[in-house]
Amino acid sequence: MNKEMKTQDILRGFTLDLVESGVLTKEVAQESLQQAIKDKIPFVHYLVEKKLVVPLLLALAVAKYFGLPILSLSSFNLDSIPQDILDRLTAEQKRYAIPLFKREDKLFVAVADPTIAELQEIKFNTKLDVVPIIVEADKLFELLDSMAETQEIKTLDEIKDIDLSKIEAVVDKEEGQEITELDVEDAPIVKFVNKVFSDAIKQGASDVHFEPYEKIYRLRYRIDGILYEIAKHPLYFADRVAARIKIMAKLNIAERRIPQDGRFKLNLSKTHAIDFRVSSCPVTGGEKVVTRLLDPLALNIEFDKLGFSEEQKKRFAEVIYYPQGMILVTGPTGSGKTITLYTALNMLNTIDKNICTAENPVEINLEGINQVNINPAVNLTFATSLRAFLRQDPDIIMIGEIRDLETAEIAIKAAQTGHLVLSTVHTNSAAETLTRLVDIGVERFDIASSISMIIAQRLARRLCKHCKKEQSLPDEVLLREGFSQDELKALKLYEADGCEHCIKGYKGRVGIFEIVNITKSLKQAILSGANALELEDMAVKEGAELLRKAGLDKVRDGTISLKELNRVIKV
Numbered sequence: 001m002n003k004e005m006k007t008q009d010i011l012r013g014f015t016l017d018l019v020e021s022g023v024l025t026k027e028v029a030q031e032s033l034q035q036a037i038k039d040k041i042p043f044v045h046y047l048v049e050k051k052l053v054v055p056l057l058l059a060l061a062v063a064k065y066f067g068l069p070i071l072s073l074s075s076f077n078l079d080s081i082p083q084d085i086l087d088r089l090t091a092e093q094k095r096y097a098i099p100l101f102k103r104e105d106k107l108f109v110a111v112a113d114p115t116i117a118e119l120q121e122i123k124f125n126t127k128l129d130v131v132p133i134i135v136e137a138d139k140l141f142e143l144l145d146s147m148a149e150t151q152e153i154k155t156l157d158e159i160k161d162i163d164l165s166k167i168e169a170v171v172d173k174e175e176g177q178e179i180t181e182l183d184v185e186d187a188p189i190v191k192f193v194n195k196v197f198s199d200a201i202k203q204g205a206s207d208v209h210f211e212p213y214e215k216i217y218r219l220r221y222r223i224d225g226i227l228y229e230i231a232k233h234p235l236y237f238a239d240r241v242a243a244r245i246k247i248m249a250k251l252n253i254a255e256r257r258i259p260q261d262g263r264f265k266l267n268l269s270k271t272h273a274i275d276f277r278v279s280s281c282p283v284t285g286g287e288k289v290v291t292r293l294l295d296p297l298a299l300n301i302e303f304d305k306l307g308f309s310e311e312q313k314k315r316f317a318e319v320i321y322y323p324q325g326m327i328l329v330t331g332p333t334g335s336g337k338t339i340t341l342y343t344a345l346n347m348l349n350t351i352d353k354n355i356c357t358a359e360n361p362v363e364i365n366l367e368g369i370n371q372v373n374i375n376p377a378v379n380l381t382f383a384t385s386l387r388a389f390l391r392q393d394p395d396i397i398m399i400g401e402i403r404d405l406e407t408a409e410i411a412i413k414a415a416q417t418g419h420l421v422l423s424t425v426h427t428n429s430a431a432e433t434l435t436r437l438v439d440i441g442v443e444r445f446d447i448a449s450s451i452s453m454i455i456a457q458r459l460a461r462r463l464c465k466h467c468k469k470e471q472s473l474p475d476e477v478l479l480r481e482g483f484s485q486d487e488l489k490a491l492k493l494y495e496a497d498g499c500e501h502c503i504k505g506y507k508g509r510v511g512i513f514e515i516v517n518i519t520k521s522l523k524q525a526i527l528s529g530a531n532a533l534e535l536e537d538m539a540v541k542e543g544a545e546l547l548r549k550a551g552l553d554k555v556r557d558g559t560i561s562l563k564e565l566n567r568v569i570k571v
Helices: 002-010 013-020 026-039 043-049 055-066 083-088 118-126 137-160 164-173 188-202 237-248 310-320 337-348 382-389 405-416 430-439 444-450 475-481 520-527 532-541 547-556 562-568
Strands: 097-103 106-111 129-134 207-212 216-223 226-234 260-267 273-283 286-294 325-330 355-359 370-373 396-399 420-425 451-463 468-471 493-496 506-517
Touching (some): 013 026, 013 055, 043 055, 043 137, 055 129, 055 137, 097 118, 097 137, 106 118, 106 137, 118 129, 188 207, 188 216, 188 237, 207 237, 216 237, 237 273, 237 286, 310 325, 310 337, 310 506, 325 337, 325 405, 325 430, 337 355, 337 396, 337 420, 337 451, 355 382, 382 405, 396 405, 405 420, 405 444, 420 430, 430 451, 430 506, 444 451, 444 520, 451 493, 451 547, 451 562, 506 547, 506 562, 520 532
Parallel strands (some): 325 420, 355 370, 355 396, 396 420
Antiparallel strands (some): 207 216, 216 226, 260 273, 273 286, 451 506, 468 493
16 A cells, blocks of 8 residues: 555656556556656656657657647658757757747647756747647657758768868968968868867866877867877868868978977967967878867966975975075976976065076966077077076076986086076986986986985876765775775775766876985985985985875875875885
8 A cells, every 4th residue: 555655656647647548557657757867868758768668659648648739750841840940959959859840939849758848948049939749759869860960961071071272271371470260260170179179178178189090080188187088080080170270380281291399379368378289290090189288377386285295395395495406306297297396486486586497398487487498499408598597697497307417417517506406307206316317427426415305296186075985995905005004993085986076086186295305314325326225215214205105195185096096106
């Protein structure tokens, strides 16, 4: 009796009518209704998609219950569909309804379920009285799919038929001048590229990859350090997209045999512009184009938001205001070294300091700092820039990267003669940075006498605060990962599956740092020829926190997941 009453409470109106007329059983109706609500799709559509009823019988039942006319789409003249009205409706509205014809101020719309909210939206958008006509749901699905495919083919054909010679003529005509988009503004390819970049900005992408392969053209975004596949398109997109982006970056679109680099700026408002760095490279499938998005407003150079622990903040502040010496930041590409350097420069940027930087390229423009873009094509290298800086009465010098002995020797000389020098080196840890300098030929005495601090770092994705949840792992796994036996009982770990606020459980990134101040003991160890492992052990004894330990702290406080820590820092 209770079960019967419960079923009656859930199954009401049309759903209950289907049960009472024998179209559905109570159990199927109840389960289907609950699942349709969960999946956020109309009940009638759910029944047809899952093949729980015969579409024609269901359409007859719907028409009878709601007192509406029924129509067979197979006998309807599709050419009479009002295309202008159809184009004005959103894609979401067209999923469940199709306008069939208009009579005066009435619009007759084909639906399988007359209770859908889209009917009211269509009425609002068209300012017409909407009259629903019931059709079989499977036939409605087929027609919607056919119309979507036709529209896609139309758009692709417009792109396919673009005359590249005309676009090239635009480049020739505007050579050496600011290129406008007026000549090709109506071209579908322009709209396509603009849409890709607009979506990339909205999603917070740092890079966009346009990749031609043998049969497809793939589009990927890098978000929070991870590449995600966004879409696959026909291969004939490749040349047209590459040509469009190369026009924007003022590159030679007739040259497809060698790599090219360029840039352009997209003004979002009077006070907000995004720089795009463009790199084209010939590959087996055609020409791959990668664009890097540099948004000054998205780059956070506030000291408190880097991710330092309180102890690390003390260590950093202890050295950053030294009048001379060298501070090195190390880590792989994409580990946030540039942000750390800019944060330091921002702290040091006062009216009484002359600060010069050599970068490849300049990523953030800071007022009050003299920034130089490296250009090897005209022999403007890190080394030549450094020599010029030393004649410019500098107090602080920042070098984008130390990659050879010549640059290292000039930087060390500057650090030894009263300048504060900041730079980066590509190594995995602070201790390895010291031995790397030895490997490229720097004397141990020069290393010990010039370097004041080394910062090794990684960037890890933050767990989404909206969907993160506690995670349970066996004790033996936690002990193997580096947690102590004493903390296991109170330890809370988190993971996330993803929600509307994030991407697969992650939103934004946080730095994990290893800060080693070069003490007298470490200087002595460097001079005595200690290797990387010995230097690391001594740094720990001196109070330094290694990368893995710093990462475990961020796992403990719920900022990152253990899985993410293992992705960026191996055990």
